[in-house]
Amino acid sequence: MAVPDASKVRVRIAPSPTGFAHLGTASTALYNVLFGRANGGTFVLRIDDTDVERNRPEYELVIYESLHWLGLDWDEGPDKGGPDGPYRQSERLDLYKEHAARLLGEGKAYRCYCTPEELDAERKQAQAEKRPYKYSRRCLTNPPSGRPEFTVRFKVPGGEVKFTDMIRGEMSFDADLIGDFIIVKSDGYPTYNFASPVDDAAMKITHVIRGEEHLSNTPYQLMLVDALGYTRPVAYAHMPLILAKDGAKLSKRKHPEANLALYREQGYLPEALINYLALLGWNPGTSQEIFTFDELLRAFSFDRVQHAGARFDWEKLNWINGEYIRRLDDEELTRRLRPFLPNLDEATIRRAVPALKTRLTKLADAADLLDYLWTDPAPPELDPDSVESIRAAVHALNGVPWEPEPIHDALMQVVEESGAKPNKIFMPIRLAVTGKKISPPIDYTLALLPQDVAMSRLQRAIGGPA
């Protein structure tokens, strides 16, 4: 979508450090970066830490790490600074207080002394009478006295609130249905719907790109923007939600796949995750599935973003990740595999890489495939034929140069002499050496092991020297 005016595009994400970094944060960040970069804009990271109860400073670091890992770097943020800092809402309290005071002074907001219990009772009664709930405005006309604690409520002007959503088009909400809502909590902190538009305005955010859960928050925020005399953002974009397999919104509690750290631990490539996330809720209109970041940048546009939530699907992610792994050159795969194979030296990993490449859906799988290199498998139960096969193999392998090709030739000799199918000979060897029925081709499997180790495992399997 074209940018309507000449002013510099500024986008932002505003995660809350209330738990591990969320998949949705990555997705929102991606779309912000895609739109921001394509329009030569600035990407701002703001930390929305106004929930004193749930905030934890260490989670802020987790957010940084996850975003860096994905390559979604920001231009301004708490750690980098920038012209519109500070970028942590907990450090901008004075700003919100000023704005609240202004609203109070102009009669656009008022103090509310109602207790949570009283509010709850109001709400319950409305529900019992089957009438839509709106705050009664008791404290606007007739506030109780002698109560030290108060919140600040915005006096909702009502009317129709319209705005442009780059995905859904022209939106319109009836603000007469919205009750006076709280903008400053009794602890002095602003609520989300107050701090967010104030900061977006102060930070000159031109395009607000966020999850769909904020669609109905937008009229709240726009009324505040208007009341404060700020100019509204040029446009919004409310992205479809990422749903869990069961169709529910991805929650940190119920769905482990919401945790961004999981993908790094499992060995998903950041570029593969990005690719998958881009395709969740957006499509290029062509059959292309694999994109470099630059291709994404060029292809992305909000008018091809889906309106409905999309379910997260491990299978598709696995396939994309496998595609990316297969496209890595051997050197690069070796490098990326290193943290996942702490028991192996780099040379061994490098030798294993060609066989690994087509067998990995994620890097962590490599350990399952190669663990026979650092752990002795239990000797297998073998029938007499298998014992015979291994005995013949031990003879044939004796003194053979320890490389896949000579090993292969020697073993094929055994196969031919036995007149049996190759599998009859190879499977017992595989079992004896790896303890598993599945491995890369037997010659590679053997060659990766030091010759003496391989030979002793074979001998042990047949109960002594051949």
Next chain:
RNA sequence: GGCCCCGUCGUCUAGUGGACUAGGACGCAGCCCUCUCAAGGCUGAGAUCGCGGGUUCGAAUCCCGCCGGGGCUACCA
């Protein structure tokens, strides 16, 4: 309950009134390749386009109603 968003193969989706016997991808099944497992190649199954009414010569596409899912309705964001 009220307001808002949404509804095409199991999943992600193409589709904007006739080229739709509804296309692609993942997954699934079969075959080929093959020492096992993958990767790769080929083939196939899989969608009464949520349901019911309209409009039209003609509807997945337009209109209405219903149903279903999700979001907001918090001193969470």
